[in-house]
Amino acid sequence: MPEPPKPDLSAIPSMTVLLGESRSVPGLRDEPPAVLADALRTVLERLRRRLLDGATQPEDCRVQVLLEQARQELAARRSGRLRRVINATGVILHTGLGRSVLAAAAVERLASLGKGYCNLELDLDTGRRGRRGQYAEGLLCRLTGAESALIVNNNAAATMLALNHLAQGREVIVSRGQLIEIGGSYRLPEVMAAGGAILREVGTTNKTHLRDYEAAIHDRTALLMHVHTSNFRIVGFSESPGTVELAELAHRHRLPLFDDLGSGALLDDELWAAANEPTVPASLRQGADLVAFSGDKLLGGPQAGILLGRREVIEPLRRNPMARALRIDKLTIAALEATLELYESPGRARREIPVLAALSATSADLSTLAERLRESLARRMPEAQLRVTPGESFAGGGSLPAWPLPTVVVQWLPAAGLRLDALAARLRTGDPSVLVRVQDGGVIFDLRTVGEGEIEDLAEAVAEAART
Numbered sequence: 001m002p003e004p005p006k007p008d009l010s011a012i013p014s015m016t017v018l019l020g021e022s023r024s025v026p027g028l029r030d031e032p033p034a035v036l037a038d039a040l041r042t043v044l045e046r047l048r049r050r051l052l053d054g055a056t057q058p059e060d061c062r063v064q065v066l067l068e069q070a071r072q073e074l075a076a077r078r079s080g081r082l083r084r085v086i087n088a089t090g091v092i093l094h095t096g097l098g099r100s101v102l103a104a105a106a107v108e109r110l111a112s113l114g115k116g117y118c119n120l121e122l123d124l125d126t127g128r129r130g131r132r133g134q135y136a137e138g139l140l141c142r143l144t145g146a147e148s149a150l151i152v153n154n155n156a157a158a159t160m161l162a163l164n165h166l167a168q169g170r171e172v173i174v175s176r177g178q179l180i181e182i183g184g185s186y187r188l189p190e191v192m193a194a195g196g197a198i199l200r201e202v203g204t205t206n207k208t209h210l211r212d213y214e215a216a217i218h219d220r221t222a223l224l225m226h227v228h229t230s231n232f233r234i235v236g237f238s239e240s241p242g243t244v245e246l247a248e249l250a251h252r253h254r255l256p257l258f259d260d261l262g263s264g265a266l267l268d269d270e271l272w273a274a275a276n277e278p279t280v281p282a283s284l285r286q287g288a289d290l291v292a293f294s295g296d297k298l299l300g301g302p303q304a305g306i307l308l309g310r311r312e313v314i315e316p317l318r319r320n321p322m323a324r325a326l327r328i329d330k331l332t333i334a335a336l337e338a339t340l341e342l343y344e345s346p347g348r349a350r351r352e353i354p355v356l357a358a359l360s361a362t363s364a365d366l367s368t369l370a371e372r373l374r375e376s377l378a379r380r381m382p383e384a385q386l387r388v389t390p391g392e393s394f395a396g397g398g399s400l401p402a403w404p405l406p407t408v409v410v411q412w413l414p415a416a417g418l419r420l421d422a423l424a425a426r427l428r429t430g431d432p433s434v435l436v437r438v439q440d441g442g443v444i445f446d447l448r449t450v451g452e453g454e455i456e457d458l459a460e461a462v463a464e465a466a467r468t
């Protein structure tokens with residue numbers, strides 16, 4: 001049988017030619033040569049394979065075609081990097097979008113400290129070694145009434161460290177109604193196992209009594225644990241002992257009570273009272289020996305895990321080798337310090353910490369913003385069907401699931417022929433990326449999570465997506 005003709009690979013331009021020509025292409029000329037060469041190799045390899053398969057045409061070998069493919073290849077690679085997203089979903093603590101937005105003061109602090117050296121572990125007064133995070137820990141104690149504080153990477157780390165130190169190889173008593181799963185692979189029984197503690201479940205899903213805890217206490221019990229069911233509620237025929245009763249029981253048996261508060265509402269505040277959200281100072285006052293919570297949920301700071309409580313419980317944790325592995329980075333400390341300083345004047349915290357500002361926005365504030373967005377969109381898309389209407393926002397991030405947050409949204413009913421999911425995808429992949437809710441046959445822009453300074457960019461991105 002005659003051999004099939006060998007494909008002609010000589011039509012492929014050389015790397016030298018391609019690199020030379022790329023210098024006159026706007027999307028490519030600023031790329032570092034090594035990066036460009038790597039993208040071109042990918043493109044050429046693809047072309048070679050298609051030529052060998054006989055699945056290509058001569059024009060595929062043209063220099064301009066290959067350079068355009070290299071430009072697309074680089075754009076596809078770069079699209080994975082972190083970039084700005086306008087969050088019009090109304091979900092305030094959107095885990096997919098980085099949970100809390102930092103206060104301007106926090107951003108300034110981390111930017112200025114990131115540029116140079118800082119006194120991370122040096123006491124500048126004495127010239128001796130200082131402790132990382134000491135100032136932030138002091139602030140936390142003063143703000144909440146805790147005796148001691150320890151900051152690690154996130155609340156999962158805080159919980160694992162606490163359980164490893166206080167309960168390795170021993171039992172931790174938890175109500176069945178509190179064995180939570182938080183998004184992103186956090187499941188309490190698994191965190192407990194990773195920390196080396198033995199889970200001792202008591203009660204039932206909907207009802208756990210104090211006597212259930214008491215009956216489970218024996219000489220291998222390390223501690224009692226209370227877990228805030230952050231992201232769900234059990235309503236109806238349900239019951240579980242509060243912090244006061246649990247602390248009293250634990251202390252009667254000389255055991256500590258560990259309260260995983262999750263969201264971390266930092267101060268006693270009308271906002272949290274209205275939302276029926278337990279606060280950090282309240283838990284400590286009610287007798288918890290150790291509380292843990294996230295820095296980037298209701299606190300509104302950077303990702304961190306914060307442990308607060310009695311000195312003799314917290315101090316030994318610092319010497320656990322896990323604490324070293326879970327230690328927090330200087331930029332996080334910088335942002336956390338600036339955020340906590342805002343809490344020193346609670347009014348300022350509520351105005352300047354974006355999570356708190358979003359939660360306390362009034363319908364008058366939101367209506368004004370919605371009207372501005374509607375006008376801005378109408379200017380760009382005079383034919384569009386737009387209306388300002390009531391809606392509902394969500395705290396998100398596993399916080400306040402049962403707290404209704406009435407909001408004001410702009411609803412856009414696109415012309416027939418524009419598919420809503422395709423439109424939402426175009427908005428998501430645009431620059432800036434825009435995330436929206438699709439609901440009731442329209443696209444919803446919730447102003448609760450859109451900054452005042454983002455309205456024009458948002459309108460422009462929408463007009464662009466409607467055009468293409």
Ligand SMILES: *Cc1c(COP(=O)(O)O)cnc(C)c1O
Binds near residue numbers: 156227229263294295
């Ligand atoms: C969110 C949450 C966690 C996990 O916190 P991360 O900071 O995301 O690690 C743990 N426990 C509870 C109760 C939570 O709500």
